Amino acid sequence: MTIKDIAKACGVSVSTVSRVLNNRPDVSESVRRRVLAAVEAKGYIPNNSARDLVRSRTDAIGIVVRGTGNLFFSAILKTVSREIDRAGFTMVPHFIGSDADEVKAGAILEREKKLRGLLFLGGRYDYTPSELALVGVPYVCCSYTNCFGSLDAGDYSSVSIDDYLTAYRAVERLIQLGHRRIAAVVPSCSDRSVSELRYNGYRAALKEHGVEFDPALLAETGGCFEMPATYRGMCGIIERGADFSAVFTISDTMAIAAIKALEDNGRRVPEDCSVIAIDGLPVSEYTIPTLTTMVQPAEEMGMESVSILLKMLEGAPARHLLLEARIREGASIKQV
């Protein structure tokens, strides 16, 4: 069942059928009706591969999810999927490890699947224009920005929270409660990415409030956001006999692992040690104790990312949206 069969059945040319199918004006009403009737009668459906081939453009939007096991991304992904479907596009997801090259993955995806646009869910903060030259379609960085990089702000869009400020406020909250010896478990202090940014917020909050930074209170997990590495990092701080009354981690799952390490070493949370984090996962509202955390507006981030990308496909300029993370008071911090 091809366009030729329809043409033959109607006694018209292939060109004419194509014109009807694509709603072009230069076809007489009588021929149009005859063709549409034949299409309906024979149940003809145009071959999408052939259409894509000649139009050289699809309805595909790629999503590169960097960091498998990131529960925060899982939440965003569902929103993104829903919004892309709603707009009549097709979502093409691609999951990569947190140490993989998302730009390369996106560029390959773009060409393999003929993407109209790209949405990066997590990535590096220090792109250079030459790196991103690989990407030939509009793209949005969801949950991060290019603050360490050198991209022209007009060349890409981003939707994120202010990582530095959010970390600053989380640590400031601990200081307000009287904490001075505040440990931190972070993937890295200098990864030119989310971890460095939030670490800088931690350092700035200490400094601003006259608290001296103590390297003994810091654990780096070697770039890893996973719970086992976080658990080991927290144990490391404890085992070296460091003196601290609070812990800051850059994600909820890291906080859950850190709390586990504290409890396993005989330190109760929050009685012996306060813990604060950033993310606001649903599950951390049911941990014991309930986690106090800075909630990222996941739903809003997903919606806005897709909305901005779709508008870019229609020629709208790039946008950089900075959303606010609000604290969700739990029971993992207390006054000292």
Added chain:
Amino acid sequence: MTIKDIAKACGVSVSTVSRVLNNRPDVSESVRRRVLAAVEAKGYIPNNSARDLVRSRTDAIGIVVRGTGNLFFSAILKTVSREIDRAGFTMVPHFIGSDADEVKAGAILEREKKLRGLLFLGGRYDYTPSELALVGVPYVCCSYTNCFGSLDAGDYSSVSIDDYLTAYRAVERLIQLGHRRIAAVVPSCSDRSVSELRYNGYRAALKEHGVEFDPALLAETGGCFEMPATYRGMCGIIERGADFSAVFTISDTMAIAAIKALEDNGRRVPEDCSVIAIDGLPVSEYTIPTLTTMVQPAEEMGMESVSILLKMLEGAPARHLLLEARIREGASIKQV
């Protein structure tokens, strides 16, 4: 950048490049290397639309994920995505609510995206053949089976654990530890689905070991797997003054919410009450206390689901794989 450019650059014919690209045997090793080097150097990627076109079929496999917020599915999804990519197919995901009609969603997806096959991640256990007649491509039910339905076993594949037996074993473990008053929080006792199946396993374990079932120890959440509803259900059992020393829930996240409800009502886990569940999420290894749970082999389920589906696309018969859920001993249960 097309196959012609590669041919020109290597000084060979288009046919030869095509032969190399498709791993055909009748090409000399030297030419093969030269062509592959040029492909690498120029970053050539074959046009998928053209490939699909000439092969007269697409490379799309649909995934209908039923139940947003299901962390267990998030883990499977990553494995499924990786395996589909590896096999050279394209994954087309579709997320729907846990009360939505996955068959209808799959059928629509199949027509819109011209799918080769479908993978249902979560769904009803009681399909009838007429319902599934909507689906015109091979499909695999991942994480569930049609045990309440009337499908011909040869018409579909499934990869799952034995829900009834797994629940039976979990509850049996509690009985072995001396528990007789075992509460259960389940979405529903009669949803013709996973909840009913696991509830039946709970009831069977009680009966088999001479423990009388007490309706006061049961909470139904109204078909909901979410933590807030589970929390309320658990609180309901406590508030009605029921006497129990252990709780069985059908998922890890439900257990986390149940433990929270217990602790909030002054009952320590496991000292005052043991809790056991089914799933084996990474996060439940870091909750306090560590959850004792029946681990579903998520990685294996994802891999096998894709593997079986791909073989079905090549004409292989349907298969029904029953995987084993092994207990992960935590610290949420104790002897009484």
Added chain:
DNA sequence: ATTTGACGACCTCCGCCGGAC
């Protein structure tokens, strides 16, 4: 002036035949 037909290009695969060694 309006409508319709014919044609080539787009891109890849694959089977087939022919030539070269």
Added chain:
DNA sequence: TGTCCGGCGGAGGTCGTCAAA
């Protein structure tokens, strides 16, 4: 005789162009 490679044509739908009715 066997191995390797070139070349051809058909498959599919769209779209611009040109010619014709």
